[in-house]
Amino acid sequence: MRLGVVILNYKSYDVTLDCLSKLERLEQLDDIVVVDNNSPNASYQRLQAAQPGHRWHLLQSGENRGYSAGNNVGIRYLMEHTEDDFIGIVNPDVCFDGEFLRQIRGAFAAHDEYAVLTGVQHRRDGSVSNRSFWPELTRWTTIRSNLWFLNKLANRQTEYNMRFVRETLSQAAGQEIVEVPVVEGCCFFMRRCAWEQIGLLDERMFLFFEEDILAYRVHRKGWRIGVLPQTAFLHDHSTTLKSIYSNLQTDLLLLKSRGKFYRHYLSRGFLDDLAYALSVAVFYLEKCALVPYHWLRGK
Known part of the structure; x- marks a missing residue:
């Protein structure tokens, strides 16, 4: 039984990185996807720079169409690229x-x-x-x-x-x-x-x-x-x-x-x-x- 999780980031990359540092240590989580919801600050660049060596995958929504649309980017990715039996949403x-x-x-x-x-x-x-x-x-x-x-x-x-x-x-x-x-x-x-x-x-x-x-x-x-x-x-x-x-x-x-x-x-x-x-x-x-x-x- 595989667990995947979506984390939606908007502007608060520092909070998101702190959350990721805790989640990726949990062996019960099989897949972690981070979606930057087209943040107007340097969030995506900061997350991208921090990604090497970590087991989470980073995506960008392209435009901010809201909380639902942003999380759907991550959910679709997990459904198309993993065999996760359960897909969760976790705020940063x-x-x-x-x-x-x-x-x-x-x-x-x-x-x-x-x-x-x-x-x-x-x-x-x-x-x-x-x-x-x-x-x-x-x-x-x-x-x-x-x-x-x-x-x-x-x-x-x-x-x-x-x-x-x-x-x-x-x-x-x-x-x-x-x-x-x-x-x-x-x-x-x-x-x-x-x-x-x-x-x-x-x-x-x-x-x-x-x-x-x-x-x-x-x-x-x-x-x-x-x-x-x-x-x-x-x-x-x-x-x-x-x-x-x-x-x-x-x-x-x-x-x-x-x-x-x-x-x-x-x-x-x-x-x-x-x-x-x-x-x-x-x-x-x-x-x-x-x-x-x-x-x-x-x-």
Whole structure:
């Protein structure tokens, strides 16, 4: 059972090289592919200069068409040039050890019904991340995500994602695998045959909602998605997205991708589209109204 992994680099070549120095020491990994997503700095040249003597392969996307398209370059390479049974995506700011991979390999061997497996995501301080996994999005929860006040109110009342993670892991005590709806795309492994069956990541999405779309397609083909509750990996969010985009840019990217996800995967027609369009209008109104609030918080 062979494992291959794709690492997508954008600008942060130093973080990527640090990740590679750890991954290539893991004998459980058979193939490592690094894709530079047309970084505007000297990332590709730095990676190219560092490559001799190492067992990872370097590719360049040619143009930055987003997270999905960049990772697909690596996935296609592994499917065309290797016999890897499982192909994973690992962000450069993720860290795990050989035991993590042994557990993943063993769980895949014992449970044919699972297409996607990963461990529990931890933060730098050792706490469990509320982004480890989450419920599938519905039309209502997707629309609500555009509404700052309702979304804020709901999160304060229920801490929904964190509660969902805690309750799921609590109920899974002693189990090898717990089935979950969606896992974050920063670190997961997927069966080669599942990639072939459902297709690669949706390249219409530049950033965000890749995981929700993948889960939608996986479930429609009858596969399961699982987390190994006794196995963990570390994800240091602070070294990637926040170093590239401002909060406003992130919000606008989220809004754009959310709209594409809703339109292509959730909407049933005109009324659903109208409801979503109204939520977008409220989003912009709230953004304008909240400028003084954010300014005061910054002070």
